[in-house]
Amino acid sequence: MISINDLTFLIGSRALYDEADWHIKPGERIGLIGANGTGKSTLLKIIVGEYAPSSGSISMAKDLKIGYLNQDLLSYDSHHSILHVAMEAFERQNQLHDEIEELLKTIETDYSEEVLNKLSDKQQEFEALDGYNIEYRANEILAGLGFSTADQHRPLNTFSGGWRMRVMLAKILLQTPDILLLDEPTNHMDLPSIKWLETYLMGFEGAIVIVSHDRYFLDKVVNKIVESRKGKLTPYAGNYSFYLEEKALRGEIQKGEFKNQQAKIKQEERLIERFRAKASKAKMAQSRMKALDKMERVEDVDDDNPTVNFKFKFSKPSGRHVIKVEDATKSYPNVDILENAEGLIEKGDKIALIGANGKGKSTLLRIIAGAEGFEGKVETGHNVTTTFFAQHQLESLHLGNTILEELQAFAPKHTDTELRGILGCFLFTGDDVFKKIRVLSGGEKSRVALAKSLTTDSNFLILDEPTNHLDIQSVNILIQALQQYEGTFISVSHDRYFLDNVANKIWFIEDKDIKEYPGTYAEYEEWNSKRPPAAPTTIPVKAQKEVKPKVAEEKPANQQSQLKKLNEQLQKREKEISDLETQVKEIETELADDQVYGNPAKLAEANKKYQGAKQELDKAQKVWEDLAAEIMEIEG
Structure with missing residues (x-):
């Protein structure tokens, strides 16, 4: 589908990619990952031809249809409705629609066979391209991305940048490309829209390449990870969770190989040092030195997951x-x-x-x-x-x-x-x-x-x-x-x-x-x-009619009384939990004391107290959770 061979891309003297290879096959759903600055977005721009590689080649079929979503689309502006903008994806259908409308006007005064044949041909092509359903398809995708029916008739320029990005995504999805290149598609989406997009992409028949920092999104959507790192592109045959496991496994193997090679190098260096001064062994030492220089070195594994090794402190704790x-x-x-x-x-x-x-x-x-x-x-x-x-x-x-x-x-x-x-x-x-x-x-x-x-x-x-x-x-x-x-x-x-x-x-x-x-x-x-779905809402806009506030439904008197009792019990449990948490912390401090830690009798007694306090705390938390669940059940 797309073949990248020996790709090198220089920014100044720095090689963002250095003879990198990558082959994208039909139907693959790929997550392109890597730290910021490793060139993920740049690579997508190279694929679509916005940037030219310094060397190497990118080959693809001439008729390959690419849908490319990037953050630059935020600047797109239009006074047309978002439904109109989304339907711009149907270029040929829109052209046919306009031509059919013109022919229908012509036929009012010209009944010639030539006009009738033209009209028939255009209508057949329009039907073959599913032209009568394009508005329905646009409605469906816009609704999935969070736009109500009323929203779809508002001009694009009345929406914020995040919502405009969704319209551009809808337009790209409606073009039914052979491959989708999506650069941070969830950046401006809320959770319902992200979930809809996950479902849509899982059913998409073409290939997909996604740059994203959303681990859950990648786990749901992709079946392959390609990591951009140190100028190379490394594939992993699974989703993001698989990538983490596989990379850790490869890292362990590499660590072992590095350790063994380092031991071998040190051994060789000791032999060379020992024999290089002896005339009878100098030739052998020289030969070993050359072999050592030619040895392909195994790199040590870099730690890509640094840990936070300090505690954030504040001078005064807050009240409850x-x-x-x-x-x-x-x-x-x-x-x-x-x-x-x-x-x-x-x-x-x-x-x-x-x-x-x-x-x-x-x-x-x-x-x-x-x-x-x-x-x-x-x-x-x-x-x-x-x-x-x-x-x-x-x-x-x-x-x-x-x-x-x-x-x-x-x-x-x-x-x-x-x-x-x-x-x-x-x-x-x-x-x-x-x-x-x-x-x-x-x-x-x-x-x-x-x-x-x-x-x-x-x-x-x-x-x-x-x-x-x-x-x-x-x-x-x-x-x-x-x-x-x-x-x-x-x-x-x-x-x-x-x-x-x-x-x-x-x-x-x-x-x-x-x-x-x-x-x-x-x-x-x-x-x-498990809750019933909420009614759809409309995106706020000044031109909308005033929304009258709903009158809150009154709870029956017996439910109100029950809620009051449950809330009182909940507050008592909260105080109990707070006291027990303090008690547990005090015992933990006691356990860390050298006088207790070094005395088996005191340590056993403190451990017994600690286990008892922990059990009491667990019980209190379970009761609190049950009370909270009961309150939420009544509140509906």
Whole structure:
């Protein structure tokens, strides 16, 4: 289908690709992965002919139809409806439609056989190209990508960049190409749209090449991984999870080969050193030296998964209640976001705020951060210190600073060694820390801004799309950092792997209220899959008619009474869990004490106390989960 042979691509004196090979076969669904800066997007542009290789060749069939989605399409603008823009994919059908319309007008005055034959030929071709169904197909794909029927008749230029990107994706999918090249297709999508796209691509009959940092998306969609690394392209015959296992296995084999070769080299070097001074053995030593020079060296395995080796600390822990939202009401022109909404964030909560675009997730984060006006009240708890990370904060980085200077100015209490350790965790090593902010890519700036956020003395973090512009390696680092973070945070993200590994509570906005699920993202997904589907919504726009607020359905009096009792029991259990957690921590400290650790009798007694406290804590947490599930069942 597409054959890449001995591809070399130079940027200045640096070889982004160095005699790389890759063959894309029909029907393959490939995930093209690699760290930021390894040339993934560049490679797609080389394939479509936007860039010319420095040397090597790319061959493909002349009639191969390529559908290419890239971030540059965000700049496309049109006053036509998005349905019209999507249907531009049907170039020949649209041309035939216009010609048929003209012939129908002509036939009103000209009944000649020539005109009738032309009309018949055009109609037959139009029917053969399924022209009568193109609007239905466009409707179907746009609906899958989150557009309501009303939205489809709005002009493209009334939509934000993220929604425009979806329209361009719809147009590409409607062209039914032989191969799809998708550069970060989920970047501007909410979770429902990502799931729809997964299903669509799994049924797509052509070949697909996807550049993405979304591990779950890659696992669902692709059946092959190609890694761009050190100028080469290395294939793995499976999805992303298979790639991780296979790469680890190959790494172990390579480590063994490297170790054995190094031992052999040292042995040879010792022999050469011993015999080179002896005249009778000098020839043999010279021969061994030549053989050693010609030996093809096995490279040592680089660690592609650095670990976060420091703890994020803050001087003051917060009180039990971190944030309390009361009677929050927020609306934009003709769009109601919240109405008398309530929410409580408690110490130790790791909250994922999820939902479709346009539901008000980022608005709620700004309300909590005090950066958005609204009606109602947000009460910040005792000793709560907050840091708010959002993409716009990348603009507040000082372009003239080096990376290290940026952190020094922001976190003066940290030593340079500590700051360099933190930057190392975010993949800025060695002289990288002296790079000016102005020369960094979007992903690198995101990493600097995240490093700044995590060096603060804050015990409460508000994170709006922290995984945007991060590659898989950087997302893993952020996950490790947040897993070690002992404070409280709330985060908006569409990266399910990220959410699944950091969140212990899920928030979502529904019926203009803040709803909570007390569990992980995977548990929420299972629970949510059993709920009846929500009614479709329309994307907010000023020109829409005013949406009248729905009247909340009253709960029966006996349910209200039952809910009250259950909530009281839940609060008692929360206090009990908090006390038991403190007790467990105290015993852990006791177990680490040398006087206890070195005394078998004291150690046995402390261990017994620890096991008992842990069992009590597990029981209390199980009761709390059962109560929470019962409350959610009643609330519906």
